[in-house]
Amino acid sequence: MLIVYGFICFTRSEAIVIDKRYPVSLLLNCLENVIELIAKGISGENHKDFQLEFEAYWCHIVKGKIYGAIDTDNYNVREINLWCETSESNFTIVASEKNIKNTEVIMNTLFHIDIYQEEKFRCIYIPLKHGTSILPPAAEEEWDYSFVKNIFSKHITKKSKQKFQRIVRRKGNSTKKLEFIIFGLPLSNENTALFAYVMPGTGIDYLHPLVQKPKNVNLIPLMVERWHPNYLLNRTGGNTEVADKHVAIVGVGSVGSEIATRFAKSGVQHITVIDNDILEMDNVYRHALGNDSVYARNEDNQLINVPKVLALEKEIRRKYPFTQVTSLPKSFVELWEEGSINWKDYDLLVIAIGLANQEMDINEKMHSMKQPPPTIYAWNEPLGIGGHSLITLNNEKKGCYQCLFKPMEGKTIHNRSSFTKPNQDFSKDLTGCGSIYVPYSFLDSEKTAMLVVENSLKLLTGKLQDNPLLSWKGDDSQLKSEGFATSHRYSSNKDK
Secondary structure (H helix, E strand, O other), rough: OEEEEOOEEOOOOEEEEEOOOHHHHHHHHHHHHHHHHHHHHHHOHHHHHHHHHHHHHHOOOOOOOOEEEEEOOOOOOOOEEEEEEEEOOOOOEEOOOOOOOOHHHHHHHHHHHOHHHOEEEEEEEEEEEOOOOOOOOOOOOOOOOOHHHHHHHHOOOOOHHHHHHHOOOOOOOOOOOOOEEEEEOOOOOOOEEEEEEEEEEEOOOOOOOOOOOOOOOOEEEEEEEEHHHHHHHHHHOOHHHOOOOOOOOOOHHHHHHHHHHHHHEEEOOOOEOOOEEOOOOHHHHOOOOOOOHOOOEEEOEEEEEEEHHHHHHHHHHHOOOOOOOEEEOHHHHHHHHHHHOOHHHHOOOEEEOOOOHHHHHHHHHHHOOOOOOOEEEEEEEEHHHHHEEEEOOOOOEEOOOOHEEEOOEEEEOOEEEOOEEOOOOOOHHHHHHHHHOOOOOOOHHHHHHHHHHHHHHHOOOOOOOOOEEEEEEOOOOOHHHOOOOEOOHHHHHOOO
């Protein structure tokens, strides 16, 4: 619900379905809703709605913007980092909580500014008391100094005022320049509305303009465009419950690279990627990375292939700068023999090598540990027939990758979860044995990655307690057209 410059908006425009055959019905419906809205406004029945839409009203009176990473779950008065980038054609204000890691890299990635080259100002975040009821300014109305100071005086706790005084009296603060303040208004839906001001300093050391009115008062209202990671995750479907989890992916080829990228999107803020392979042009049409990640120049200016983990780290940092990525360009066996990693430190280990012999070896090593992390094995089958995810060592530490391969006397062992009939060779080559590959597409890798990440998030948040084998089943037409056969498991229904 918005009332802006004489216009009343009672619903979002995208929620209205317009039937051109009956235009009058739309008009009548609008009038009915507008009349009802005005009646509720006169009676004060929708007072709460004005507060819930505080920021929507606020944005119509502002004269500038702060790009702010504000943790609204922290109810303490505190100082926020704030920089102003000024040029002949641009004036950009960026604010950030002091505890956000790699601030300079994030600022450069998101806003393309170098914080060491920009002027820094004092900014204080002031959370108002729960239960504070403030109506937003009406259209074209601006609050004066007395009104803003009254908000500060009456709607913060005694403890917050004391904290505020300690901040402004801190040595080394400049009070002769501009002062920025950001207010946090608690809402009835447990969210927080943000509104901000910039004002001139008092010119007197240790005295803030909210305490002592400056000679020339000029309060400039600012809106806060948020970019704190918790806000972004909540806004776009991420999961703040997994922000403190550490996940390792062994094997970042077609499936593993998709898994790593999806973990970053999901809100996991520490990812380790392990692989000793390089990225090649042959990989890119079913890999999460593109052609631009394949080559780099070394110190001698020679063109070289980039290790997959380094290329993936660079891409994730570029897209999701809040995610901490550790890249280890080594094989699992190398790291195990070195003893350089404490595998217990991971909340989850994902194995996406796609080679059964190596994965059985890893399975044996994980089961030999006293406190192994939950370990998930992920792999595709050829020609779009399906993909699989096996969870092991979760909770009661059950589940075993080796057990999928049942020995049969006189025959080669095969994966019992397979949708293809045993003892078929699906490998292809384009230019000889050096170019051998198993045919499956990027769509298959994405489906398997989604299967893995969806269930990994359930595991990490305690919603998945057991160690299931999970599979997605694709279409068998291409497989059969090339003369191959499906397994008995493929012909079973979903329940079986």
